[in-house]
Amino acid sequence: xxxxxxxxxxxxxxxxxxxxxxxxxxxxxxxxxxxxxxxxxxxxxxxxxxxxxxxxxxxxxxxxxxxxxxxxxxxxxxxxxxxxxxxxxxxxxxxxxxxxxxxxxxxxxxxxxxxxxxxxxxxxxxxxxxxxxxxxxxxxxxxxxxxxxxxxxxxxxxxxxxxxxxxxxxxxxxxxxxxxxxxxxxxxxxxxxxxxxxxxxxxxxxxxxxxxxxxxxxxxxxxxxxxxxxxxxxxxxxxxxxxxxxxxxxxxxxxxxxxxxxxxxxxxxxxxxxxxxxxxxxxxxxxxxxxxxxxxxxxxxxxxxxxxxxxxxxxxxxxxxxxxxxxxxxxxxxxxxxxxxxxxxxxxxxxxxxxxxxxxxxxxxxxxxxxxxxxxxxxxxxxxxxxxxxxxxxxxxxxxxxxxxxxxxxxxxxxxxxxxxxxxxxxxxxxxxxxxxxxxxxxxxxxxxxxxxxxxxxxxxxxxxxxxxxxxxxxxxxxxxxxxxxxxxxxxxxxxxxxxxxxxxxxxxxxxxxxxxxxxxxxxxxxxxxxxxxxxxxxxxxxxxxxxxxxxxxxxxxxxxxxxxxxxxxxxxxxxxxxxxxxxxx
Numbered sequence: 001x002x003x004x005x006x007x008x009x010x011x012x013x014x015x016x017x018x019x020x021x022x023x024x025x026x027x028x029x030x031x032x033x034x035x036x037x038x039x040x041x042x043x044x045x046x047x048x049x050x051x052x053x054x055x056x057x058x059x060x061x062x063x064x065x066x067x068x069x070x071x072x073x074x075x076x077x078x079x080x081x082x083x084x085x086x087x088x089x090x091x092x093x094x095x096x097x098x099x100x101x102x103x104x105x106x107x108x109x110x111x112x113x114x115x116x117x118x119x120x121x122x123x124x125x126x127x128x129x130x131x132x133x134x135x136x137x138x139x140x141x142x143x144x145x146x147x148x149x150x151x152x153x154x155x156x157x158x159x160x161x162x163x164x165x166x167x168x169x170x171x172x173x174x175x176x177x178x179x180x181x182x183x184x185x186x187x188x189x190x191x192x193x194x195x196x197x198x199x200x201x202x203x204x205x206x207x208x209x210x211x212x213x214x215x216x217x218x219x220x221x222x223x224x225x226x227x228x229x230x231x232x233x234x235x236x237x238x239x240x241x242x243x244x245x246x247x248x249x250x251x252x253x254x255x256x257x258x259x260x261x262x263x264x265x266x267x268x269x270x271x272x273x274x275x276x277x278x279x280x281x282x283x284x285x286x287x288x289x290x291x292x293x294x295x296x297x298x299x300x301x302x303x304x305x306x307x308x309x310x311x312x313x314x315x316x317x318x319x320x321x322x323x324x325x326x327x328x329x330x331x332x333x334x335x336x337x338x339x340x341x342x343x344x345x346x347x348x349x350x351x352x353x354x355x356x357x358x359x360x361x362x363x364x365x366x367x368x369x370x371x372x373x374x375x376x377x378x379x380x381x382x383x384x385x386x387x388x389x390x391x392x393x394x395x396x397x398x399x400x401x402x403x404x405x406x407x408x409x410x411x412x413x414x415x416x417x418x419x420x421x422x423x424x425x426x427x428x429x430x431x432x433x434x435x436x437x438x439x440x441x442x443x444x445x446x447x448x449x450x451x452x453x454x455x456x457x458x459x460x461x462x463x464x465x466x467x468x469x470x471x472x473x474x475x476x477x478x479x480x481x482x483x484x485x486x487x488x489x490x491x492x493x494x495x496x497x498x499x500x501x502x503x504x505x506x507x508x509x510x511x512x513x514x515x516x517x518x519x520x521x522x523x524x525x526x527x528x529x530x531x532x533x534x535x536x537x538x539x540x541x542x543x544x545x546x547x548x549x550x551x552x553x554x555x556x557x558x559x560x561x562x563x564x565x566x567x568x569x570x571x572x573x574x575x576x577x578x579x580x581x582x583x584x585x586x
Contacts, residue, residue: 006046006054006576008342013040014058017354021059022066033059037047064097065145078137080103080109084117085152088246096150102138106131113150118152125149127284129241161315176245182548183226183543187219217257219554224253228271232559233551238566244278247271247540269301270326270559275332280570292337298330319398322560324385328357332567335574348578354571360389361564367392379561386560392498416446423448427455432478470495480506 014021025032025130037051044051066077071124082096094421100109106124110133113119124131126148131140142148143294245512272294279287306313310320335350370383370392376399384395420441426448429439432455440458444450459476472492474484479502486509487498501509555561 002342003054005342006050007058008340009044009046009053009344010040010051011058012342012343016063017308020062021055022062027063030118051165051331054529063307068145072144076101078142078146080142081145081147082113082117083147083149085119085150090141100137102142102144103136105134105136106140107133119149119150119152121152123151125151127282131247167198175242176249178544179227179230179246179548180223180249185545186226186548187222220253220256224257224271225252225267226552227253228267229553230548230551233417235278237341238281240278244275244282247275247278251275265322266302266326268306269298269305272298272301273326273329273333277329280333280336280567288337288340291333292438295330295333297307302326302330317387319387321389322383322557324357324361324386325560325562325564328354328564329562329567331357332570332574336570339574342483344578347574351571351574351578354567358564358568358571361386364390367395371395379558380553381556383557383561420446421453427451432477433480436478454501471499474498474502483507483509
């Protein structure tokens with residue numbers, strides 16, 4: 001971390017002075033490097049030896065990178081930077097460089113490293129992930145100028161870690177695929193089924209009112225928000241590697257939505273913060289540029305959503321204290337990036353804002369206990385106090401009001417569901433199937449008359465189409481499938497006579513005409529197998545849906561309920577680094 005900071009400071013000074021160390025006179029004249037170092041010692045807190053060493057390292061890296069880029073362009077041979085283990089008795093980290101084609105396997109690369117540096121048992125780590133020996137380098141995102149860590153392990157440990165890593169990767173991939181399938185199933189549900197038996201996610205505003213958005217965007221949003229919640233659940237367990245995979249998928253789904261929509265909801269901004277938080281937790285310093293862009297997007301999105309000085313947020317919610325946790329994390333990550341960029345003053349400024357917000361967000365235990373004694377949960381008490389900036393009476397009123405609004409919303413939903421079932425039954429009595437009635441009502445947004453018109457239009461349109469089976473045409477007219485099948489069987493598949501029979505008997509085949517179909521072993525077995533397969537698939541789908549629903553928080557402001565433990569840890573680290581620099585310069 002300190003070495004990276006030192007490089008950033010000196011690179012900034014070199015750019016400011018328009019100095020290129022990989023050109024003359026710095027290549028051949030060491031005295032010029034020393035003179036430059038003496039100049040920079042006076043404006044930094046580093047020693048002369050540190051500055052000379054860092055300048056030489058910058059020069060060597062730049063020259064090597066320039067030559068490597070030319071070679072890669074001409075021959076496709078990549079230059080890889082290896083972070084080697086320390087030698088016994090030494091404290092300084094070692095770097096090595098290796099040339100390799102990117103279409104070789106990791107196993108082949110490990111053989112080269114073993115021959116070059118005399119290492120026997122080790123793993124290769126890229127951006128926090130262990131490279132799989134059997135896969136090619138380019139399949140695992142290894143590129144020209146990639147930085148790879150060489151981690152020495154014992155022979156038995158290497159085998160054990162390889163097995164564990166493969167099993168962990170398999171489970172992670174399987175979990176990701178299950179999550180993907182579960183939210184895909186949820187996104188494809190249009191709400192036409194009974195919500196009591198078929199879970200359905202709806203996009204709503206901060207007051208719980210459904211938002212009307214195009215179907216394709218609704219599907220993408222549901223998957224984006226679902227992957228985000230799964231990622232957040234993994235972050236709470238500090239499984240940042242798996243969390244990052246889900247968060248990046250959420251980002252991809254969000255980007256399928258209208259950009260104007262993303263600028264008006266804070267979900268997208270929170271996602272950007274979470275991605276960068278995982279970057280820092282995994283110490284993926286090579287992602288600094290992407291992190292910087294994501295924080296800029298987050299800050300811009302917060303500005304648009306919340307308004308100047310959070311005025312829009314105040315107007316919508318009546319309070320703004322709860323969102324301070326998001327700005328604390330934003331400023332903390334900005335401080336970290338400023339430190340890595342060598343901008344000490346900016347790092348200190350952002351850190352001071354973090355400390356100010358932390359003072360406001362750390363709650364009085366007695367006030368928490370006071371609210372919990374009234375029957376509120378710990379989460380409700382914490383969110384309420386933060387929203388009201390520590391005022392117990394206001395927090396009590398706010399929590400009570402929220403609970404009242406939730407209860408009223410639930411009652412409205414129950415009444416809406418009751419009316420919906422009554423309307424479905426009305427349409428069924430008119431001869432339409434339950435499924436068709438439900439879909440028509442959904443399409444008509446609950447208007448019974450419009451739904452009836454939709455069904456009539458659909459039946460008329462389908463009836464005029466050519467190439468339909470007789471059964472399809474009877475179903476399109478609204479008859480039940482079992483009655484339609486029986487009528488066609490009795491009338492020898494004569495559509496006109498079957499239709500007339502059903503019309504004369506109000507859609508029902510007279511009981512005296514019904515008789516069991518002759519048994520047929522050849523037809524029954526496939527039917528039983530098909531029904532069994534469909535039933536098993538349906539159960540699997542429900543299991544996947546229920547599995548992903550477990551990660552959907554019950555409280556709508558769960559994303560604001562941060563314990564701030566991790567934030568405090570990072571804040572202490574940054575403060576310690578900055579103070580260490582100040583003391584060394586003094």
